Amino acid sequence: MPRYIALIDGEPGAYGAAFPDCPGCTAMGETMDEAIRNAGEALREWIGDRLSAGLAAPEPRSADALLSDPDQAEEVRAATLVATVPLLLDEGRAVRVNLSLDAGALAMIDRAARERGVTRSAFLVSAARDKIALEG
Structure with missing residues (x-):
């Protein structure tokens, strides 16, 4: 990148x-x-x-x-x-992927996404962007 x-x-x-x-x-x-x-x-x-x-x-x-x-x-x-x-x-363009996550982690992700009014996918992309921006 x-x-x-x-x-x-x-x-x-x-x-x-x-x-x-x-x-x-x-x-x-x-x-x-x-x-x-x-x-x-x-x-x-x-x-x-x-x-x-x-x-x-x-x-x-x-x-x-x-x-x-x-x-x-x-x-x-x-x-x-x-x-x-x-x-x-x-x-x-959106690309469909298959991920395996711990059930507890998925519940945390879904709760955080709901609180922010975004989809699970949007939340995960945003979190990944933030992590990459901070740590490269």
């Missing part, structure tokens, strides 16, 4: 994230963590729009590659935080 570098700047209550490899793709948040979470959604939408328009997703560069680029190095050094954000794209 590709991971893009996000540059985080700002102050408590108003942080912004920008992607050097995705010009114009930005996100905001009251905390750095919220800005990074929102950056993941912004990246997904930005790349999705690009793909829908028939354009390719830009190749993500590493932090070292950005530091080696004279046009980007100063921005990277000036950032308050440099984060990597995974690209979690949907393909727009």
Whole structure:
């Protein structure tokens, strides 16, 4: 899964994230963590729009590659935080799968999904996205 570098700047209550490899793709948040979470959604939408328009997703560069680029190095050094954000794209088509789960775990999943007003599938996809975004 590709991971893009996000540059985080700002102050408590108003942080912004920008992607050097995705010009114009930005996100905001009251905390750095919220800005990074929102950056993941912004990246997904930005790349999705690009793909829908028939354009390719830009190749993500590493932090070292950005530091080696004279046009980007100063921005990277000036950032308050440099984060990597995974690209979690949907393909727009559902695929049926067969899973085996512990009965207690399934009951917990179903209860949590009901409390959130979503289907079991939507809950599991959301949980998987969250886990991947946090841990890669």
